[in-house]
Amino acid sequence: MNYAEINAQLKALRQEHLLRFYDTLSEDEQSALLRNLEKMDLNYLRAFAERGKEVQRGRIEPIPVLRIPEIEEKKDLFAEEGLKLIREGKAAAVLLAGGMGSRLGHDGPKGTFDIGVTRPVYIFQRLIENLQETVREAGRPVHLFIMTSEANDAETRSFLHSHEFFGYNPSYVHFFTQAMAPAVDEDGKILMETKTAPVSAPNGNGGWLLSMESAALLDLVKKEGIEWLNVFSVDNVLQRICDPVFIGATALSGFASGSKVVQKTDPGERVGVMCREDGRPAVVEYYEMTDSMRTAADKDGHYLYYYGVILNYLFRVSDAVAVMHEKMPVHFAHKKIPCIDEQGRAVVPSEPNGWKFEYFIFDLLHELDGCLVYEVDRAKEFAPVKNRSGADSPESARELLLAQGIRL
Numbered sequence: 001m002n003y004a005e006i007n008a009q010l011k012a013l014r015q016e017h018l019l020r021f022y023d024t025l026s027e028d029e030q031s032a033l034l035r036n037l038e039k040m041d042l043n044y045l046r047a048f049a050e051r052g053k054e055v056q057r058g059r060i061e062p063i064p065v066l067r068i069p070e071i072e073e074k075k076d077l078f079a080e081e082g083l084k085l086i087r088e089g090k091a092a093a094v095l096l097a098g099g100m101g102s103r104l105g106h107d108g109p110k111g112t113f114d115i116g117v118t119r120p121v122y123i124f125q126r127l128i129e130n131l132q133e134t135v136r137e138a139g140r141p142v143h144l145f146i147m148t149s150e151a152n153d154a155e156t157r158s159f160l161h162s163h164e165f166f167g168y169n170p171s172y173v174h175f176f177t178q179a180m181a182p183a184v185d186e187d188g189k190i191l192m193e194t195k196t197a198p199v200s201a202p203n204g205n206g207g208w209l210l211s212m213e214s215a216a217l218l219d220l221v222k223k224e225g226i227e228w229l230n231v232f233s234v235d236n237v238l239q240r241i242c243d244p245v246f247i248g249a250t251a252l253s254g255f256a257s258g259s260k261v262v263q264k265t266d267p268g269e270r271v272g273v274m275c276r277e278d279g280r281p282a283v284v285e286y287y288e289m290t291d292s293m294r295t296a297a298d299k300d301g302h303y304l305y306y307y308g309v310i311l312n313y314l315f316r317v318s319d320a321v322a323v324m325h326e327k328m329p330v331h332f333a334h335k336k337i338p339c340i341d342e343q344g345r346a347v348v349p350s351e352p353n354g355w356k357f358e359y360f361i362f363d364l365l366h367e368l369d370g371c372l373v374y375e376v377d378r379a380k381e382f383a384p385v386k387n388r389s390g391a392d393s394p395e396s397a398r399e400l401l402l403a404q405g406i407r408l
């Protein structure tokens with residue numbers, strides 16, 4: 001598209017300020033700006049204009065949880081089934097590493113953060129070491145799909161190449177890049193990052209399957225006969241990946257998905273909890289929970305909404321693919337978004353100044369008929385690295401890793 005076409009399109013959406021600096025730019029910069037504006041997905045603006053009219057949440061109820069004692073009882077059966085599937089090449093792992101990791105504030109992709117004490121131990125390394133446990137147990141490699149974003153793709157790839165994938169078989173590693181979304185100010189105007197580019201941020205962890213499709217990786221999934229995908233986050237350095245017991249339990253349950261959960265430390269803990277919404281699996285975020293929901297309990301005093309998600313899900317491929325084109329809701333996150341002002345000066349906000357658009361993975365879960373909610377011991381499987389310090393920080397994660405005897 002040329003200048004006039006883009007200008008007309010932006011005017012119709014009341015976003016013509018994006019061309020504010022056009023006349024002050026060199027020819028190359030002008031072309032770069034037009035290219036960046038052309039590739040921007042403007043559909044998010046419609047969702048933003050309609051915010052507040054989102055569909056209200058449905059009827060929320062507790063969801064049954066497969067608790068640790070029951071898992072222990074049937075562990076051999078579950079492990080046998082899970083290992084059979086893995087040995088037949090029917091399970092693979094999907095690492096979601098497209099996030100900005102802005103709370104951690106590390107200069108580089110979050111997976112390149114060194115959590116070691118006496119030696120370097122990178123987050124990517126920890127995750128790969130965890131997956132290697134399964135590989136060793138099963139006696140065969142497992143395909144590992146890694147989702148990056150436009151912002152961190154090159155750095156992620158070169159980091160993993162330069163560390164020789166921490167011993168992982170490189171022919172089993174496949175990268176794909178997730179889509180980006182613009183960000184807007186309080187009035188819905190798209191923010192500019194520089195004079196030649198709007199702010200753009202990864203569009204949330206919910207688009208992974210569509211992004212795999214765009215990268216033609218679902219063809220590989222099909223060709224390899226992969227039936228289950230274990231999707232997990234980059235920031236939990238203790239989780240088991242492609243855990244045979246979890247895979248076996250989910251496959252034997254007959255459900256199309258599984259979700260690892262941990263018991264909350266107290267009703268107020270800020271994690272999303274698994275529940276049922278209108279009879280389907282769903283997650284209610286901590287900020288959506290009312291006090292009465294937080295403290296609702298059965299007659300024995302057990303809290304009803306007490307199992308927090310840790311972003312480790314298992315999806316049966318055929319079911320997830322069947323629903324992936326369903327319209328997923330866009331979520332709006334109020335954030336501090338560095339940008340430039342009307343004069344082109346850099347702004348580093350200390351308070352949230354705008355909105356980012358994100359798709360959430362649990363909206364995909366909700367499209368599926370059932371989910372095995374699978375409890376894991378948080379001491380053994382939950383060490384998140386989210387914040388720079390305090391709770392869920394490198395410091396707290398190190399303590400948890402050391403308590404499990406992991407050398408750092």
Ligand code: UTP
Pocket residue numbers: 096097098099100101102103104147178201202203204205232233234235311386
């Ligand atoms: P978070 O929700 O913690 O977001 O991601 P984040 O972007 O990593 O961190 P902050 O909020 O900026 O501090 C949970 C998981 O989802 C992935 C992350 O990489 C992490 O594994 N994610 C998140 C994506 O892959 N893409 C996204 O757009 C967002």
